[in-house]
Amino acid sequence: MRTRPLKVALLGCGVVGSEVARIMTTHAADLTARIGAPVELAGVAVRRPNRVREGVPAELVTTDATALVKRGDIDVVVEVIGGIEPARTLITTAFEHGASVVSANKALVAQDGAALHAAAQERGADLYYEAAVAGAIPLVRPLRESLAGDTVNRVLGIVNGTTNFILDRMDTSGAGYSEALDEATALGYAEADPTADVEGFDAAAKAAILAGIAFHTRVTLDDVHREGITEVTAADIASAKRMGCTVKLLAICERAADGRSVTARVHPAMIPLSHPLASVREAYNAVFVEAEAAGRLMFYGPGAGGSPTASAVLGDLVAACRNKLAGTTGPGESAYTRLPVSPMGDVITRYHISLDVADKPGVLAQVATVFAEHGVSIDTVRQQGKDGEASLVVVTHRASDAALTATVEALRRLDTVRDVASIMRVEGE
Amino acid sequence: MRTRPLKVALLGCGVVGSEVARIMTTHAADLTARIGAPVELAGVAVRRPNRVREGVPAELVTTDATALVKRGDIDVVVEVIGGIEPARTLITTAFEHGASVVSANKALVAQDGAALHAAAQERGADLYYEAAVAGAIPLVRPLRESLAGDTVNRVLGIVNGTTNFILDRMDTSGAGYSEALDEATALGYAEADPTADVEGFDAAAKAAILAGIAFHTRVTLDDVHREGITEVTAADIASAKRMGCTVKLLAICERAADGRSVTARVHPAMIPLSHPLASVREAYNAVFVEAEAAGRLMFYGPGAGGSPTASAVLGDLVAACRNKLAGTTGPGESAYTRLPVSPMGDVITRYHISLDVADKPGVLAQVATVFAEHGVSIDTVRQQGKDGEASLVVVTHRASDAALTATVEALRRLDTVRDVASIMRVEGE
Incomplete structure (x- = not known):
């Protein structure tokens, strides 16, 4: 020696x-x-x-x-x-x-x-x-080395402990965002300036790194669609619960179905309680990796500290x-696929949309027509009426984010739609 | 190139x-x-x-x-x-x-x-x-390389898909062992001769490999205490349910508290439903790794196929x-700690014991005395009587497996104990 x-x-x-x-x-x-x-x-x-x-x-x-x-x-x-x-x-x-x-x-x-x-x-x-x-969760090395002979199609995970702590508190206590953030700050889970965490910058950086390694291409922070958790409300969490879901800030990196492009995004999303990520509590992190031969792998542990x-x-x-x-080096960058990163509009996802609408006949038909015109198929609708107002909760089938966004814009223009109270993507199915 | x-x-x-x-x-x-x-x-x-x-x-x-x-x-x-x-x-x-x-x-x-x-x-x-x-679950490389700067204290996991499938079926359907094995065979989860899986040989080999790598010492198949699942009964599964537990075949590799020896074992055990391993279904595998700096990590995925x-x-x-x-090689064997492998008797664990006893006054006191004489502290006792017979279910606190085994032997010798109906270790707390 x-x-x-x-x-x-x-x-x-x-x-x-x-x-x-x-x-x-x-x-x-x-x-x-x-x-x-x-x-x-x-x-x-x-x-x-x-x-x-x-x-x-x-x-x-x-x-x-x-x-x-x-x-x-x-x-x-x-x-x-x-x-x-x-x-x-x-x-x-x-x-x-x-x-x-x-x-x-x-x-x-x-x-x-x-x-x-x-x-x-x-x-x-x-x-x-x-x-x-x-x-401490081994992710870079397993993706780069253990899965070096496999084809990764998807990476889906909770990669920011601060936001998971906040969303977990909102879910368990019914607290609003500010209250939960205050608790996270008091307990040392959130920094004095929590921007990097709550606005999703931290998770987006991790998504860029994971996507680049997983798909053997170059993905930078600017390529990652990013939405934080600051607009998530107690009402969103309650809606998720009614659907048998919870809300998590997810980092999602996907290879397109045709294999010719990739996407990377960070946003809050509803996931079913039956999904293993739903039970990731407090400041823990967990990442799913879906590969052609390996199938679905999950890595779980403390994401910070x-x-x-x-x-x-x-x-x-x-x-x-x-x-x-x-006198050697380990595997360096592998970016040979040169797969382009597609914009958020190309992502295939599902929306959960809450609308405040006029409580009169024909509104549902009008709303349904808007979805149909944009080629967005509806999975479920729940209608609740009270005092001349009503709320409609629509969950769509899978469609491009562009089509879903256009649908929401069109809904906003309907006279009978008073407010689009919340929009959240549904993932993990 | x-x-x-x-x-x-x-x-x-x-x-x-x-x-x-x-x-x-x-x-x-x-x-x-x-x-x-x-x-x-x-x-x-x-x-x-x-x-x-x-x-x-x-x-x-x-x-x-x-x-x-x-x-x-x-x-x-x-x-x-x-x-x-x-x-x-x-x-x-x-x-x-x-x-x-x-x-x-x-x-x-x-x-x-x-x-x-x-x-x-x-x-x-x-x-x-x-x-x-x-x-496909990356375990050898993360233990050998990602955790190369850390000190692993414990590896606890479900590393055999066949037995997990069988125990999962027994848990969900109430089926007995033979019936669940037949189903596993019919579905291709168990081989025509299932001995290597159901007797724990397969899991024991994996435990030996994991223990050696995790603790930087040599552990061979012969060092691993091994019990299979063939004696697990529908009654055991039902008992586990009453305790808020489920039964899994676990591979457990531990460093002794003083750091001077290690143990490796494979046996069925009750684990609380709140433990992440309890929700590992069908033929999936999952392994917990507890390290000094990293904390608790979990790796999950398809363990075979x-x-x-x-x-x-x-x-x-x-x-x-x-x-x-x-012109180089990767990290080879690392066995420098030369930590000896202690026998099963040195393992610290808890027992869940079901006794058929005579339904008469003083039996519980007699049984409790036997535990006390062996230095085994009792956590809970549940007593049920019917027609002159009674059953006692005792869950112990943590003690050495040797002390627990000696306790069971002494119980068998009591006139008032008609049968030791089942013994199972309790882990994952």
Whole structure:
């Protein structure tokens, strides 16, 4: 066994970084045995050097991340800063100086994954980012390696713990969105500025990464249709319950039926209570993968948090170190299919639509005509009347999102339709 | 990209083998792109050459498997024969002639994994066997690679589809074991000779493989405590229901609390309906992995069948081919912890015991005394009397299996205990 240690530079020492440093110290013997050589924390770049970091030797701490990655003796850079810059420049600089990179940075990989992979390949380095998607749940490696001989047709999952916590609370307690968000914030499940989570940006970045790997093509954050959960109401959740469903924020990546394009989207959707994703509670994540030969696989676990994310980072660190020792690299980007990403309008889905309508004869016929004119077939209609007003709840059969959107627009123009109270897609059947 | 194809020899062309051959043909372009070179089926060894195999060119078929693996130009041997011999000799010969091996052979890996890994390492070859455990569900690779930086404490799962189908039928229809087995046989879920499945040998082999990888030690089939499902009665299932539980055949691999030993066992057990494994229906498999940093992960999917198993084989084939091209090998055996495997008596578990007792005063006190004398604490007792006889159902707190077994032996010796009607462990809490 080699005795000269592999040197690791850690960029960022927050919740994840400090846990990575801690495990590298407490489990040094295990890591040595599994890698085939000792691994040493050679430097830790932070923004605020004075914050006490338990277990991280003070002499390793620096505020000059650039100098750290330029040292030239670093074998693997672990980037847990997050955000686009300075992470992107630091990672690129690390490759230029001969290091492999393990990153937990979903935003950066979703935006610039192709360029980063190219930079890694040019320098014969590895770029790993299991921690960028669903914390400790192995997804990137199973999709890239275990299913490398299969054809993935669909990835459907709950990949954001904050929004799942909020929707779960709304479902179990009947609370409204704001109330549930407040609870999530108080319990530490939501950040002070929850935008990235509740507006679906975080889930959309993960969807882009998963779609690219699953379909062997390039999908970036901009390709992902994104709707958050801020408009989900207690009434929507109640409607879902009446249908035997619950509401989840889903990331859905699909290959078109003809195999010639893919779609990627993040939006709240109703799913039947019988679907395994319906029982994913609190801040847990779960992802279904449907492949031609493998069938339906599900991966479930904690999607965030310092320890789970550190577990994923360390798995990648072991792989990157092993490859360094063997003088090789793991599988890089696979984007040979060059499948285009279709717009949301091409997605085939179902709508659950609640309408406030005038309570008079002929309204249902009028509404049904609008659906028929757009080629949208109706699955069920439920009508409730009270005091001259009535509500119609329509669930459609599968149709293109464009046709469904056009139907809703046409419904809004009907005199007898006073309001389109809510629209939600129905998935998971 | 290299244009000389990598050559693959297929040993066995039954349900799995013919599906591997089919996908290699229909998805040749994808495999070429993912591997970085074309991959070619160079020979198919079978026992019965005259059986028609759709999609397998007749000129590739041979009955001389030994000559095929000795050809010297084979890059990867795919072994889907099963059983110990001739599979073991063929695999060893394949390594000697420079090939890497992908195997779906759980019995062989569970018995001789260490020797096979050593043979592979000696020749600089790969030995992969994702398909040996839980079909298409990625488990070997996530445990070996994704969790390489973590400490796994427990693996708990349903890893045999046949027995899960039978127990599921008994649970939903109230059928007895024989009736449910007949249905499984008629539907193709059980083989004509179901011994390997219903006696737990298949699950025990998988438990040995999972325990070895999870705990970085050597665990063979003989180390696994094994009980099948043939003695599970409709009454046991009914008892489980009364407790809010269901009965599953579980494979459980655990690291002892002090970290100094491990255990591996397969037996039927009651698990609460609230546990995610309780809702694993029909022939599906699901495995929980509990790791220090990652927390609780679950992997779910079809655990058997030609296509799912072929998916796992092909994922390994892609990895083995990539390594061949790069002149490297993937991670081999990791058994550095050398943790001993403790006997079943050391396992900490809970018992659900049904006793037929004399319906007279003092019996409960007598029974309770026996538990106390063995240091086994009682959680609940349910007593039902009829016609001078009574039944006592006792659920214990956690205790060593040795103490629980000794308690049951002592109960049998009590005059007032007419019969120990059933004993089942309670897990998953």
